[in-house]
Each structure stands twice: as structure tokens, then as C-alpha cells.
Amino acid sequence: MRIRHALLLAKTKFRIRRIRLSVGILVSGLLFGLAIAALSVFANLQSGLKPYLDYGINSRYLVTAQNMHFSYGANEERLQELALKYYNENKAKGLYSEEDLVFEYPIEKYANGETAVKINAKATDAAVIEIAKDQNNYDINDARGLAEKVGAKYLHHYSAYRHLKGDGRLTSIISDEKENLRPFVVHDYYDDVAMAFGSPVYAIDDDLHRLYLKPDNYAANTEIPVLIDEKTWQDVHQDTIEFCYRDAEAIDYTTRALNGEDGFKLQNTACTHPDGQKGRTARIKFRVVGIYPTRSYGDSADNISDLVHNIAKSGLGGGVVVLLDQLTAEQKILLDTFFTDEKTLFDYQYNKDWFIFEFATPEQAKQFWTDFGCEEPICPADTPFSLDKSSNNAVLMSDIFDKLRDAIVLALAVIIMLSAIILMSILNRIVADSQKENAIFTAIGYTKGSLMKVYFVYTLIYALLVGVIACIIGVALPLVGQNLVGARISEALNGLFHTPSNYAIDLGAPTIFVAYMLGCIIAISIVCVVPVLALKINRKTLRRLRE
Amino acid sequence: MPIEVKNIHKKLGKNIILADASIEIADGDRAAIVGPTGCGKSTFLNLLSGLDRPDSGMIKIDETVITKCRQNQLARIRADKIGFVFQSYYLQPHLTVLENVKIPSFVSKKTTPAEYDKRARHLLELVGLKDKIHAIPSVLSGGETQRVAIARALINYPKYIFADEPTGSLDRAAAQNVLDIITGLQERFGCTLLIVTHDPFVAGQMRRRITIDNGRLINAD
Numbered sequence: 001m002r003i004r005h006a007l008l009l010a011k012t013k014f015r016i017r018r019i020r021l022s023v024g025i026l027v028s029g030l031l032f033g034l035a036i037a038a039l040s041v042f043a044n045l046q047s048g049l050k051p052y053l054d055y056g057i058n059s060r061y062l063v064t065a066q067n068m069h070f071s072y073g074a075n076e077e078r079l080q081e082l083a084l085k086y087y088n089e090n091k092a093k094g095l096y097s098e099e100d101l102v103f104e105y106p107i108e109k110y111a112n113g114e115t116a117v118k119i120n121a122k123a124t125d126a127a128v129i130e131i132a133k134d135q136n137n138y139d140i141n142d143a144r145g146l147a148e149k150v151g152a153k154y155l156h157h158y159s160a161y162r163h164l165k166g167d168g169r170l171t172s173i174i175s176d177e178k179e180n181l182r183p184f185v186v187h188d189y190y191d192d193v194a195m196a197f198g199s200p201v202y203a204i205d206d207d208l209h210r211l212y213l214k215p216d217n218y219a220a221n222t223e224i225p226v227l228i229d230e231k232t233w234q235d236v237h238q239d240t241i242e243f244c245y246r247d248a249e250a251i252d253y254t255t256r257a258l259n260g261e262d263g264f265k266l267q268n269t270a271c272t273h274p275d276g277q278k279g280r281t282a283r284i285k286f287r288v289v290g291i292y293p294t295r296s297y298g299d300s301a302d303n304i305s306d307l308v309h310n311i312a313k314s315g316l317g318g319g320v321v322v323l324l325d326q327l328t329a330e331q332k333i334l335l336d337t338f339f340t341d342e343k344t345l346f347d348y349q350y351n352k353d354w355f356i357f358e359f360a361t362p363e364q365a366k367q368f369w370t371d372f373g374c375e376e377p378i379c380p381a382d383t384p385f386s387l388d389k390s391s392n393n394a395v396l397m398s399d400i401f402d403k404l405r406d407a408i409v410l411a412l413a414v415i416i417m418l419s420a421i422i423l424m425s426i427l428n429r430i431v432a433d434s435q436k437e438n439a440i441f442t443a444i445g446y447t448k449g450s451l452m453k454v455y456f457v458y459t460l461i462y463a464l465l466v467g468v469i470a471c472i473i474g475v476a477l478p479l480v481g482q483n484l485v486g487a488r489i490s491e492a493l494n495g496l497f498h499t500p501s502n503y504a505i506d507l508g509a510p511t512i513f514v515a516y517m518l519g520c521i522i523a524i525s526i527v528c529v530v531p532v533l534a535l536k537i538n539r540k541t542l543r544r545l546r547e
Numbered sequence: 548m549p550i551e552v553k554n555i556h557k558k559l560g561k562n563i564i565l566a567d568a569s570i571e572i573a574d575g576d577r578a579a580i581v582g583p584t585g586c587g588k589s590t591f592l593n594l595l596s597g598l599d600r601p602d603s604g605m606i607k608i609d610e611t612v613i614t615k616c617r618q619n620q621l622a623r624i625r626a627d628k629i630g631f632v633f634q635s636y637y638l639q640p641h642l643t644v645l646e647n648v649k650i651p652s653f654v655s656k657k658t659t660p661a662e663y664d665k666r667a668r669h670l671l672e673l674v675g676l677k678d679k680i681h682a683i684p685s686v687l688s689g690g691e692t693q694r695v696a697i698a699r700a701l702i703n704y705p706k707y708i709f710a711d712e713p714t715g716s717l718d719r720a721a722a723q724n725v726l727d728i729i730t731g732l733q734e735r736f737g738c739t740l741l742i743v744t745h746d747p748f749v750a751g752q753m754r755r756r757i758t759i760d761n762g763r764l765i766n767a768d
Contacts (some may be wrong), residue, residue, distance in 0.1 A: 009653075280604065436637070447654070
């Protein structure tokens with residue numbers, strides 16, 4: 001039988017049980033339409049969210065591919081090596097491509113003789129690593145200008161001249177508002193952390209006797225928040241430390257401390273530091289805010305990051321506390337020499353990349369971690385003060401998407417089952433109503449196959465009608481959703497991930513799921529028609545002629 | 548080719564419809580199948596057309612032993628060689644008269660659709676419904692509807708016309724009209740006509756009378 005004849009006969013069946021048929025088509029169309037809408041929105045959300053997550057990820061580090069010998073000349077090879085290492089790591093993760101890696105140095109020579117080495121901002125998240133040759137003419141504006149020029153997110157600038165200048169602090173804080181850069185700067189050694197933003201940052205040496213303080217930013221008698229490793233805490237287990245504060249340090253930093261205005265009190269008792277220097281006893285009260293597992297951080301840059309991240313996640317006021325006995329010799333900062341012997345200062349050489357995060361305020365520190373999709377192995381799950389998953393937006397998003405996907409799959413299964421039941425019910429009714437007609441057709445020479453062809457065509461027409469309704473609903477709903485809430489969602493995500501305002505999600509973009517669901521509808525319909533017809537059209541039907 | 552029925556036996560439930568029945572119906576014959584209600588007249592017609600199978604025995608139509616054919620073969624035979632006219636017409640209510648007449652042609656490949664269309668129009672003209680080819684059955688009278696059914700039965704130019712109480716729903720005048728048309732077309736096309744009827748008026752207009760009596764086929768001219 002030709003298709004057009006089957007079509008002609010199938011059309012007559014649409015006049016049977018019209019109400020049931022119409023309801024069936026509408027309900028099935030609505031269900032599938034909702035499925036298309038849900039799948040499309042889900043897919044658009046997933047793909048739309050990626051730039052937000054990537055933005056957070058790309059904001060993570062600044063490779064401070066600096067070297068300590070800056071006063072003697074930039075070690076470009078070392079810089080390149082470190083930047084390349086960082087780049088390769090992130091390229092493996094799919095975050096960067098080859099065009100992101102650019103080495104270009106020296107970028108500019110300033111009138112004052114400074115040179116700068118630029119590592120492409122995108123590859124390293126670094127802005128400018130300015131290495132000044134002239135120690136006395138370090139100019140932050142040069143660094144900023146270069147940072148803006150390369151479109152960097154962050155500006156890392158540091159001052160190793162502070163001890164020369166006497167106040168030990170950078171002259172400004174790079175912030176989003178002022179510089180259109182991220183509100184934090186990454187440093188790679190503790191003194192900068194200590195010195196940078198006036199946050200209570202401490203580096204405690206291995207015998208807990210050396211305390212490098214930022215003296216100006218905490219009130220007297222403040223309990224100093226400390227993160228401490230488990231073993232040390234077991235050994236120490238006290239919240240007040242008395243140590244010998246060397247007079248040499250006191251000259252630089254503890255003017256107020258001497259006056260008792262700082263968080264630790266210098267006693268009037270003289271003491272001798274283990275390294276032989278004279279000083280005064282200081283007592284400081286700690287508030288242990290977190291204990292992390294004792295582990296050897298070894299030489300691995302990741303392990304250092306691990307340490308640092310664990311500490312930074314505590315949400316302390318932008319500060320980092322590091323117990324130096326957790327570090328290898330290479331990783332220890334010879335702060336003594338730093339502060340006391342400028343000649344040996346730049347002898348120390350960092351062999352590994354390691355990261356420290358420093359924020360101006362505790363709130364910014366906490367916010368950073370909500371933006372930061374902390375993943376293994378950088379942030380091991382077993383850290384005792386691991387960031388609560390609920391405040392890790394990337395993990396939270398991932399959890400939500402997993403649950404949403406599962407819910408959609410389940411809903412889809414229910415929709416398919418319901419639609420199949422509806423269709424089979426309609427077909428059952430129609431075949432039952434057509435028993436006599438089927439008998440007549442058989443009598444005049446129609447085979448079972450010919451009759452089934454008619455019902456198949458009928459079912460395909462039904463499926464197409466359902467599909468049209470499903471497509472209309474499935475395309476329209478996401479568009480309506482986008483108009484109603486799309487802007488708000490984008491705004492919320494921008495706030496959540498601190499992304500630029502031009503980042504946006506489009507919930508209404510057409511997706512491949514329209515075609516998938518149409519195929520699904522047709523497939524279900526064909527599957528449904530077979531058992532119905534196999535049961536109904538048989539030889540018993542012929543006996544109805546007698547009736 | 549004659550219709551040959553040999554020693555067929557058919558039981559429906561506990562009732563024996565036909566018991567060792569045999570008969571031969573010549574080509575071009577015009578016979579009425581008569582008998583009391585429930586004697587098995589329609590069953591006999593169903594057996595002849597392959598819609599039902601005898602419990603035993605042989606039925607041969609147009610040199611084909613239909614009792615040995617598969618369902619698809621029987622359907623082919625019915626489509627190409629047998630034209631059915633039913634008491635209740637059974638037209639498709641949502642198709643036009645012309646489309647209804649062409650329904651049997653949808654599954655026959657004797658000729659082209661264009662030729663079938665031409666044939667259908669000709670048949671409708673022969674049955675006097677030339678002006679109603681685009682009408683739907685609901686606007687036709689009983690007699691007109693039956694005439695459409697007759698035209699439908701002849702669309703494939705069958706060798707046999709099996710009519711099961713074709714005038715059962717009609718009044719006398721309309722019945723006569725239908726009978727005249729059937730017999731006229733039967734003679735025109737040279738078909739073998741078998742009419743199942745309980746109406747002696749109809750049976751009287753046939754050349755032969757086959758009576759089903761106690762499971763046997765009794766032939767009378």
C-alpha cells in the first residue's frame with residue numbers, strides 16, 4: 001500500500017475519540033516540551049557557567065617568577081623557567097593555549113635605569129614583575145602602568161627596599177576600584193606578606209621565638225590568630241609564647257611594641273636570642289584558630305601551595321602563618337639575614353614556586369576562597385579547616401548541577417513512560433473501536449501488514465503533532481525564562497564570581513535537545529504501536545464480520 | 548474456473564455448521580445461498596473467501612486450493628479476485644464516495660492508481676452515482692450507499708462477487724434496484740455471483756439456490 005493511501009486512511013482515524021486524542025496530544029506535547037525546556041536550560045547553564053568558573057580559576061595565582069637577585073640584575077632565564085612551568089601546568093588542565101605564552105623582555109627601560117621583565121599576563125596571571133635595578137628608585141607607578149598596558153589582572157609589586165626606607169610598607173594597595181585589578185596581590189615570601197597590607201601576618205620560626213610582626217595594624221593585647229600544625233601544637237600546647245625579641249628587630253618594627261601598644265608585650269626582661277643576639281622578652285598570646293595536619297611539605301611547589309592554601313583558607317585577616325620547620329631548608333626564609341644583612345639578602349634563592357595569598361581584609365580573604373574552586377591536590381580534602389563546601393561556589397555549583405542532571409534524567413524517564421502510557425491507551429481505544437472496520441478491510445483484501453501501516457502512519461502523525469507542541473513549548477519556555485530571570489542570574493553570578501559585568505548567561509539559546517526529543521517522541525510512538533497492534537489485529541477480528 | 552468445495556467440515560463451538568459438504572459453482576454462475584437463520588450461510592461465504600478455514604476438506608477457487616494458502620496469499624486472492632458486498636455497507640464515513648470505491652485498490656497492484664481512478668469513476672457512473680463522487684456517505688440514502696459498496700466490490704474487476712445480505716437493510720424498491728445493479732454488473736463483467744440471503748424474493752432472482760440444511764449443501768436450480 002502506498003504511503004499516501006495509508007495517510008488517507010490514517011487521517012480518518014483522527015476523527016475517532018477526538019477528545020481523548022486531543023488531550024493525549026496536548027498532555028504529551030506539554031510533557032515533552034517541559035523536558036526540552038529543562039534540558040536546554042540545563043545545558044545553557046552548564047556551558048554558560050564555564051566562563052565564570054574559568055574566571056575564578058584564572059584568577060588564582062600570580063606566578064611570582066621573581067628571583068631574589070633583582071638588585072643585581074634580572075635573572076630572565078629563571079623567570080622564564082618558572083613562568084613556563086606554570087604555563088605548562090595550566091595548559092595541561094586546558095586553561096591556557098600556546099598563544100597565551102609570551103616572553104618579552106626586557107619590556108621597557110625606564111629613565112631611572114630600571115628594567116622590567118614581562119611575562120605575558122594571561123599565561124601567568126601576573127601583571128608585571130618589575131625588577132628594579134635601582135633600589136632607590138622603585139616607582140610603583142611604573143609597575144601599574146605596565147600592568148595596565150598588558151591588561152593584567154594583578155600587580156605584583158614588592159618592595160625589598162623597605163628596610164632602607166624605614167617603614168617597610170608598600171605605598172599603596174592595588175585594588176579593584178582604583179586600579180581595576182583584583183584586590184589582592186600575591187607574594188612569594190613572608191616578609192612581603194607581613195609588610196604589604198597592614199594585616200596581622202606572622203611568620204614564626206621554628207623555635208617559636210622569632211616573631212615577625214607587622215606592628216602597626218593590630219591593637220594592643222590582641223590575641224594573635226595562629227594556624228599551627230598538629231605536631232607543633234601537641235608539643236607546644238600553650239597559648240602564650242614568650243620569646244626573645246631581638247633588639248635589632250625592635251628598631252625596625254616595634255616602636256609601638258616597645259610602648260606596649262602592640263599585640264605582644266615586650267617585657268622589661270633582657271634576654272638572649274638563640275642566635276646570640278640580645279633582646280627583650282616578649283610575650284604574646286595566641287589564639288589557635290586552626291590546626292592542620294602535620295605533613296612534610298618538602299620541595300614540591302604543590303605542597304607549598306597546599307600549606308599556604310590551608311592556612312589562607314582560615315580566613316584570617318589576609319594573613320598567613322607559616323611554621324618554618326615545616327619547610328625545607330630551601331624554603332625557609334632567612335629573615336634574619338633579610339632584616340639584618342642586606343648583603344646576604346639576595347643570596348637566598350628560591351628554587352621552587354610557591355604561593356602565598358595575602359588580602360587586605362579578612363573578608364576579602366574569605367571571599368577569595370568562595371571564588372576559588374579549590375581542587376585536589378592543591379587543597380586536600382582532609383585539611384581540618386577545609387573550606388566548607390557550601391561556601392565554595394565552584395564545588396557548590398558542581399553539586400547542584402549533578403543533582404539537577406539526575407533530577408532531569410529521572411523526570412525524562414517519567415515523561416517517556418507517561419507519554420507511552422497515554423499513546424498506548426489512545427491506540428488501544430482506536431483499535432478497539434476499529435475492530436469491525438479492520439474486519440471489513442481484511443475481507444476486501446487488506447493484510448495485517450497493510451493495516452499496521454495505517455496505524456503506523458497514524459502514530460507518526462500523532463508523534464509529529466506532539467513534537468510540534470513540544471518544540472513550541474520547549475523553545476518558548478527558556479526564552480521566557482531568559483527574559484524574566486536571565487539578567488538576574490547573570491548578575492548574581494557576576495557577584496558570586498566577581499566577574500566583569502559583561503559576563504552573562506543565555507538560558508534561551510537553542511540547543512540540540514529539540515532534535516533529540518523529536519527523535520525520542522517518534523521512537524517512543526513507533527515502539528508503542530507495535531504491541532498494541534500485535535495484540536489486536538488477529539484472526540479473531542475476522543469473526544466480527546459475522547456480528 | 549469453478550469454485551470447488553469438497554468434503555468440508557466446519558464446527559463453531561458445539562454447532563456443526565457444515566458436515567462433509569461438497570458443491571461446485573461454475574464460472575459466471577449466479578447463486579443464492581439460503582437457509583434458516585444461524586444455519587451457517589455467512590460462515591460458508593467466509594470459508595469460500597478464505598476469511599475462515601474449514602476444519603477439514605478442500606476449497607478451490609480459480610484453480611487455487613485456498614485451504615492450503617497462508618493469510619497473505621488469501622488476502623491477495625480476496626483483493627484481486629473477490630469483491631465483497633456487505634449488508635451494512637461499511638463505507639468509511641470520512642472519505643468521499645470516490646475514495647471509498649478505491650479503497651480495495653490501495654492494496655492491489657493490478658493496474659496504476661490513475662487507471663483505478665478512471666475505473667472508479669466509471670463504476671460510479673454505472674451504478675448511477677456519477678454526480679455524487681465527492682459526496683460523503685452520510686448524505687447518501689441506503690440504496691445509494693449500497694451502490695457505492697457494489698462499485699467498491701468491483702473496483703478490482705474481480706472474478707467472484709460475494710454478497711452477504713446486500714438488500715437486507717433496504718426496502719423492496721431499493722432492494723430491487725440494488726439487485727438489478729448487481730446482476731447487471733455481474734453479467735457485464737462475467738463474474739460469478741454468490742448472494743447470501745434469507746429473502747425468497749432475492750433468492751428467486753438467482754439461477755441457482757444452494758440451501759444449507761443440517762450441515763449439508765443442497766443444490767437446486
